[in-house]
Amino acid sequence: MKYLALPLLLFPLTVLAADAEVTLAIKNNRFIPAELHVQAGKKIKLVVENQDAAAEEFESYELNREKVIAANSRGTLFIGPLAPGRYPFFGDFHQQTARGVVVAE
Ligand SMILES: [Cu+2]
Numbered sequence: 604m605k606y607l608a609l610p611l612l613l614f615p616l617t618v619l620a621a622d623a624e625v626t627l628a629i630k631n632n633r634f635i636p637a638e639l640h641v642q643a644g645k646k647i648k649l650v651v652e653n654q655d656a657a658a659e660e661f662e663s664y665e666l667n668r669e670k671v672i673a674a675n676s677r678g679t680l681f682i683g684p685l686a687p688g689r690y691p692f693f694g695d696f697h698q699q700t701a702r703g704v705v706v707a708e
Contacts, residue, residue, distance in 0.1 A: 621648035621681060627661075629653040629672065632697035643687040643707040649680045659701060663692035666705065683707070 622645035628635040632655060641647050651661050653672040661680065662669045672678040682690075685707035694701025 621646045624648040624650060626650045626652060627703070629655055629659050629694065629701065631655065632657075632659070632694065632700045634692070634694065634701055634703035637703040639703065639705045641683070641685070641705060641707050644684045646681060647683045647685075649682055651678045651680065653677070657696070659697060660695035661692060662695045663690060663705075665690040666692060668692075669695070 623642060625639060625641060625647060627639060627649060629651065639649075651670070651672050653659055653674060653676055656674050658671055658673050660669065660671045661678065666682050666685075668680050668682060670678050670680055682705065685705070687707050690705040690707065692703050692705065
């Protein structure tokens with residue numbers, strides 16, 4: 604019995620494991636950096652750090668992701684593995700200024 608438990612314990616860890624971690628900041632309703640370079644074909648843990656006093660919603664149709672990041676807090680998203688290419692994203696609450704792109708290469 605005890606040997607059976609080990610894979611079950613490891614299973615969630617392996618699923619959640621990312622190959623790389625990148626950080627994106629939000630400051631003055633802008634993403635920094637606005638162009639985020641990641642490795643194609645890898646699962647990426649994207650940490651979004653909102654340094655503003657207002658919430659923002661990270662959104663990307665191409666990445667099929669949408670997540671609200673509260674004021675002065677962090678949120679985590681997993682993206683990929685991505686094919687080489689460009690994947691625009693935007694801040695849904697400040698679309699005029701909060702724009703960026705993930706470049707997978
Ligand atoms: Cu939205």
